[in-house]
Amino acid sequence: MMRFVLAFAAFFAALPAWADINIKEVTTPGGVNAWLVEDHSIPFVALELRFKGGASLDPEDKRGVTNLMVGLLEEGAGDMDARAFARATEALAASFSYDVSDDTLSVSARFLTENRDAAVALLRQSLVDPRFDQDAIDRVREQVNSGIRSSKKDPQDIAGKAFDALVYGDHPYASSLNGTLESVASLTREDIVAAHKASIARDRLYVSAVGDITRDELASLLDGLLLDLPAEGAPLPKPADINLPGGIQVVEFDTPQAVATFGQPGIDRDDPDFFAAFVLNHILGGGSFESRLMHEVREKRGLTYGIYSYLMDRDGAKLWMGGVASANDRIAETIDVIRAEWDRMRETGVTAEELQNAKTFLTGAYPLRFDGNAPIARIAVNMQMQGLSTDYIANRNDMVNAVTLEDVNRVAQDLLDPSRLTFVVVGQPVGVTSSIN
């Protein structure tokens, strides 16, 4: 039982780093760009591939197809069926994981130096030549369906889904990337093959590698791995139109603890005020035990086990999000406290001491992220996707330190918008009425 486990992958953990990390930019003879951190102390490599677009590339009537396709990449390739592929991977003690989010298709691999070529050949087959056998499609489809059914009775998932449906209109973000039982049932092998071509292409590719490999070795590895992928995929989705009317939507569900998801408009990473907003969020609800929301809702009143807020920077939507759970008869008070804190922050801003503490934490914690091949590889690939350059690592703490009290408090007034702070509450909340249908 952890004292408090952050219920979401800290959005900012994906950002940058550390002056001593020596990132080399590599362009292969075949034209693949990658970032490399060479470190020969442990005989393996962590490799990260990202393809922009992700599940938002689903055609309108094929919701869930990218997710199903990604689930099938490890289910047979070349002349190997699903089990032969798994046996080959195990025999090399390599690990390949394939995942998809709203904006991104991710491939994370690690493999030993002693059998690197064989491992990469296997990975290549899964990306370039997946089989999509009908029996594998049927098997994975049932696993997806099982997840969809469970999700319908999970208060956290119900809240997320209702919030997305309310906020994102007709954008793919409005529905679950798993699809529905109906949409998944209708997917054919042809749909899956098309989703593969649409999403795994070189025009949207980002690559990082960390570990026991030289620049030249990496260049030839990447050309072998990636040059047979299509040069271009499907057009990337357009931004979403955001509907955040303010107020509360209650979704009735028979469970003892109510779960709330809330949000208001956010800020783009490229905005000049981004760092001020980032520091502001840290003080409001990003800083775990030290945040105002945690202090007021948990430490002072014991209304919850955990509460958090974060800046969500999706490719097509910028939101300021948060989450909390309280017993049905206490959630009304929790929501009141959150709203009061939103108002207070907007009206009176942060203190100089709060700002100083936030900066000390954020600048001190930053280098601690770079503590292994796998985490450095993830950070390096995410930096590329965010359009950052390698010297960002050396400059990032200066940008945090440059934020002034005036900046933070101006941004609090400009950006925090209690009138658009929108809650979805799932459960049987006492004393909470729906103002949104």
Place this chain on the structure above:
Amino acid sequence: MRQFIACLSLIMGAAFPAVAQDQVTSFTLDNGMDVVVIEDHRAPVVVHMVWYRAGSSDEPPGTSGIAHYLEHLLFKGTDTLEPGEFSATVAKNGGSDNAFTSYDYTAYFQRIAADRLGLMMQMESDRMVNLRLTEEDIATELNVIIEERNQRVENNPAALFREQKSALQYLNHPYGDPIIGWQHEMSNLGMEDALDFYKTYYAPNNAILIVAGDVQPDEVRTLAEQHYGKIPANPDLPERSRPQEPRQMAERRMIFEDPRVAQPYVTRSYLAPERDSGAQEDAAALTLLAEILGGGTTSLMAEKLQFETQRAVNAAAYYWGTALDDTTFTMVVVPAPGVTLQQAEDAMDEVIASFLQTGVDPEQLERIKMQVRASQIYARDDVGQLANRYGRALTQGLTVEDVQAWPDILQAVTAEDIVAAARDVFDRNKSVTGWLKAPEVTQ
């Protein structure tokens, strides 16, 4: 595919350990506090942990949840630190901190720049003996842990199911009580319960210090002697012995119904031996047995239930060998649509029978051993995880030497050992079979 199985194999992975032994140094302070140092000089980071050999299974009867409640209360202040000041100080120094409680241990940790290690030791040693609580602090925190239970258990029918099932598995041992506590007992926990537990178990001779990261063993020793070495041992530390299981002579079965269950499944757990110091062979065989039967796509359960037939959406076996007392070997089958729980359970039994008849596929065993060997290389990339591995082992009856011997013991397991372990463990008289389902809807 991911989902479901993923979280099970994580448990499995954690059972595969170890690290280049020259990375690890261990010693004991004069007051009995054990120290383990794990070096990794790639980044100027350190993980500082103190583990107590006290968990929920060491609680006095009727006070379930007190070990975990006390863990929360350790953030509430000492003679010299205000409530919340501990975490605030860690944060001001760019670090993060947390704590966790299990059946056999409670642990506190910080992750911070390596040059702040002394400050962490100063604060952690302070709260080992100087805790100061007010009635108001503890009343608010009681609400927090009740909400924690709501979030983890009451809102999750699968968690309620597991809780009931553990209670059936253990006839006498406190592993049958939930770590977070039974709801009706939690609400009665108070100051005296917390302080009794604290005074009994929080002492250097019941603690293990683990420091992992960019540090030198000599430097850790000097700092540890300065901060922890001055705290006297507790001469009244009780010997650690819990009520043990009697002979289990009849299988137990349960059906747990909850309208919130969307995906029914069947699971069976068998009482099983844990890793014992100097005698880890049986646990090693069971660890490999779980991989062979239900460790993923290439396992026997997947072959029989997902590939040769399509009776299951998912199927897995898992065994968690690191425990102070008897543990469990567990199998789970998530039936495909149209397959009943009875059919799923029968399918599970077919796999067991088939394995006992045909034995181990030598190629599969070879692949698993290759992965064990590789896991020693991959493990070096995450010293935080290594620190956890030593902490769990040392609070659960094992030694540093046991942890370091484990990979070789796994390598030495033979096909015959695995079949013998299976014959021993699959004793229905020591088992609990549970069905998790939604109530039938009457027309």
